[in-house]
């Protein structure tokens with residue numbers, strides 16, 4: 001690893017905001033939010049800024065095929081504004097037709113923050129789910145479960161752990177010899193969280209998207225790598241056009257794929273597998289399929305990039321019918337972090353850096369008044385030089401959380417930059433917007449309190 005490379009630590013307090021560099025280094029794809037269907041303010045304003053494979057989700061939406069959304073919550077401390085961003089996105093995906101699964105990371109919280117499972121449960125319900133309901137997530141289309149009481153999640157993590165090692169964990173998370181093993185186990189449980197909705201008992205094979213802050217990307221890199229390593233069929237866009245399918249032979253499928261223990265190959269078995277691949281692809285309507293078991297591949301010359309998702313899905317179904325897990329690598333979207341109110345990182349353990357969703361209006365007002373300002377130190381200077389809305393917390397909080405009206409926001413931005421709008425006036429606008437938003441949240445929270453239990457999946461009641 002080069003010295004200037006970022007290592008992201010999902011548990012750490014440091015946070016890189018060099019988003020261009022993050023995109024390049026980790027191979028994310030920039031997201032054009034304005035082009036999203038029913039774009040939310042987070043999309044319109046470039047706050048959700050990158051993704052991996054979100055196309056397969058949008059394609060599922062376009063063709064009215066099922067897709068899932070998975071996110072998780074760490075039950076420790078109070079829910080704050082930053083946490084609401086993922087819920088806004090989950091709600092948006094829900095509106096596009098996705099089914100939502102939410103993991104309560106009670107095992108992770110116990111292991112890394114010392115929160116008991118019991119305490120984790122009550123925090124999840126009282127702090128988080130009550131606000132999810134208030135924020136408009138539909139409990140009928142949402143399943144919340146606990147890591148500790150869904151054994152298949154842990155089993156899946158354990159099973160996939162076989163396909164990684166400490167070197168990979170060092171590369172992805174920057175772990176060293178001193179790393180606590182709870183931090184080694186937690187990512188594997190999270191792998192189970194992310195992949196298990198594809199199991200037949202939890203909705204079956206379908207694309208699943210995970211909306212996260214970039215600090216969680218290491219988990220997605222790990223999960224995507226592990227899912228791909230289990231796959232029985234490789235799919236490649238071939239240089240000469242079209243798609244090429246080959247077998248990925250490992251312990252689990254050696255027998256099915258006709259690999260004899262003495263190193264010889266049972267040609268009949270191989271042929272039968274290739275015939276099944278041809279059938280699976282033919283059922284999608286392709287007629288130009290070229291099967292060459294001897295060379296070890298099947299070519300579909302007329303398949304385009306658009307077709308790869310359908311072909312991959314058909315092969316995963318085939319894999320499942322032959323005894324494999326048939327796991328699809330998850331999609332993900334990434335959002336920028338809102339700055340903390342002090343100008344530092346937003347953190348639950350530093351109450352001054354954020355607004356908690358249960359803060360009363362007087363506290364909200366006080367925190368905004370004291371928030372870091374992008375204005376100049378005197379009025380004269382401000383009028384002359386103008387302010388910087390990019391670092392002005394009051395402006396940023398309207399943009400991220402409180403103000404839906406793009407035109408009004410643009411006006412505030414311009415007049416602050418020109419010096420016409422003073423820092424104190426910007427804060428006043430923010431206080432008004434925040435008061436409206438928080439009062440409405442409070443009202444909704446009371447109205448929807450009776451719905452909280454209906455979020456819980458059957459195994460979690």
Ligand code: TRP
Nearest residue numbers: 070071072073074103105190193
């Ligand atoms: N690790 C996440 C956090 O610290 C919580 C979490 C657990 C999660 N499982 C997940 C997030 C799956 C996204 C997807 O907040």
